[in-house]
Amino acid sequence: xxxxxxxxxxxxxxxxxxxxxxxxxxxxxxxxxxxxxxxxxxxxxxxxxxxxxxxxxxxxxxxxxxxxxxxxxxxxxxxxxxxxxxxxxxxxxxxxxxxxxxxxxxxxxxxxxxxxxxxxxxxxxxxxxxxxxxxxxxxxxxxxxxxxxxxxxxxxxxxxxxxxxxxxxxxxxxxxxxxxxxxxxxxxxxxxxxxxxxxxxxxxxxxxxxxxxxxxxxxxxxxxxxxxxxxxxxxxxxxxxxxxxxxxxxxxxxxxxxxxxxxxxxxxxxxxxxxxxxxxxxxxxxxxxxxxxx
Numbered sequence: 001x002x003x004x005x006x007x008x009x010x011x012x013x014x015x016x017x018x019x020x021x022x023x024x025x026x027x028x029x030x031x032x033x034x035x036x037x038x039x040x041x042x043x044x045x046x047x048x049x050x051x052x053x054x055x056x057x058x059x060x061x062x063x064x065x066x067x068x069x070x071x072x073x074x075x076x077x078x079x080x081x082x083x084x085x086x087x088x089x090x091x092x093x094x095x096x097x098x099x100x101x102x103x104x105x106x107x108x109x110x111x112x113x114x115x116x117x118x119x120x121x122x123x124x125x126x127x128x129x130x131x132x133x134x135x136x137x138x139x140x141x142x143x144x145x146x147x148x149x150x151x152x153x154x155x156x157x158x159x160x161x162x163x164x165x166x167x168x169x170x171x172x173x174x175x176x177x178x179x180x181x182x183x184x185x186x187x188x189x190x191x192x193x194x195x196x197x198x199x200x201x202x203x204x205x206x207x208x209x210x211x212x213x214x215x216x217x218x219x220x221x222x223x224x225x226x227x228x229x230x231x232x233x234x235x236x237x238x239x240x241x242x243x244x245x246x247x248x249x250x251x252x253x254x255x256x257x258x259x260x261x262x263x264x265x266x267x268x269x270x271x272x273x274x275x276x277x278x279x280x281x282x283x284x285x286x287x288x289x290x291x292x293x294x
Contacts, residue, residue: 020186020187020236021184021186021188021189021194021237022236022237023188023189023236027189027231027234027236027237027238027239028228028229028231028232029229030232030243030244030246030247030248031250031251031252032246032247032250033246033249034250038250039250041249041250041251042249042250045092045094045249046093046249048092049089049092049093052085052088052089052092053085053089053145056081056085057145059081060078060081060082063077063078063081064077064078073175074175074176075128075130075151075176076176078151079128079129079130079177079178082124082128082151083124083125083127083128086120086124086125087125089121090121090122090125093254094254095118095121095122095248095254095255095256095257096254096256096257097122097125097126097257097258097259098256098258098259099126099260099261100258100259100260101260101261101262102261103127103178103261104214104216104264106212106213106214106264107174107176107209107212107213107214108173108178108213108214108216109173109178109180109181109204109215109216110127110129110178110180110181110217111180111181111183111196111216111217111218111279112180112181112182112217112218112283113188113193113194113218113219113283114182114184114186114187115187115188115189115190115220115233115234116187116190116222116233116234116235116244117241117245118233118235118257119187119220120147122220122257122259123180123218123220123259125259126218127261128178129178129179129180130151130152130153130172130177130180131152131153131179131180132152132153132155132169132180132182133152133153133154133155133182134154134155134156135154135155135156137152137154138154153168153169153172153179162202165203166202166203166206166208167208169206169209170203170208170209173210173213174210180218181200183196183197183200183276183279183280184196185200186236187234187235187236188234188236189231189236190221190222190230190231190234191230191231191234193219193287195276195280196279196280197276198272198275198276199272200276201273201275201279202272204267204270204272205267205270205271205272212266212268213267213268214264214266214267215267215275215279216262216263216264216265217261217262217263217279217282217283217286218259218260218261218262218283218286219259219262219282219283219284219285219286219287220258220259220260221257221260221288222234222257223255223256223258225252225253225254225255226253226255228251232247232251232255233248233255233257260286262282262283262285262286263282265278265279265282
């Protein structure tokens with residue numbers, strides 16, 4: 001499998017955090033709802049998706065309360081609940097998906113490439129995970145609702161909070177949570193895997209973490225609808241969330257996404273730099289576009 005190109009640049013962006021990826025050219029022109037047929041597609045896909053999310057939120061609140069009483073910090077019920085909700089949302093919007101590979105069974109975390117807001121749905125559909133995200137995401141309209149429902153683990157990029165956050169990370173791993181990291185630090189157009197930031201792997205070396213810890217690489221490849229720009233599902237740079245959402249919902253037909261789970265990589269004997277290199281290579285190895293099966 002070929003290693004996708006790493007072209008593009010990272011630039012500061014106050015609206016999305018410390019940095020965002022920008023391609024050498026402009027983003028693709030997404031379809032807009034045109035006429036009754038276009039808006040009908042938005043309605044018949046978007047309304048069920050919103051209703052599923054709302055029902056999922058209403059159900060998860062008492063479920064999480066009962067879960068806390070019986071299981072403490074563990075999440076044996078709400079993780080699969082979110083997984084089912086995300087699968088139903090993908091079904092309602094018509095985006096086909098499949099998973100290849102099996103989730104790791106021991107203590108560990110997951111690292112993946114980051115292409116779109118759709119990652120929240122596709123990655124949770126593939127396996128129960130809890131995202132790790134920068135604290136700024138809490139203020140993004142729409143996205144903040146999804147992160148609240150999926151029990152996202154927020155981090156502050158400030159060295160003075162590093163030890164506290166490492167302890168919180170260790171506690172969640174010990175509780176059996178599958179925390180999912182985006183080591184690229186930004187989203188791209190969905191056609192490449194950027195270098196992984198070694199600093200993000202320091203938390204995996206904390207002595208408080210369980211023995212036998214492993215990191216599973218997850219490669220997510222979005223395949224655009226026939227006739228559309230191959231970057232159709234990518235969301236990056238200055239692309240407005242509302243415009244991208246309408247573009248996806250109004251497409252005459254949807255494409256599909258492949259989620260590949262690689263072999264877990266043991267943390268033992270590694271450094272943050274070797275972990276960044278090995279996991280990035282593993283994610284890139286599972287990330288290609290030769291496979292056009294749906």
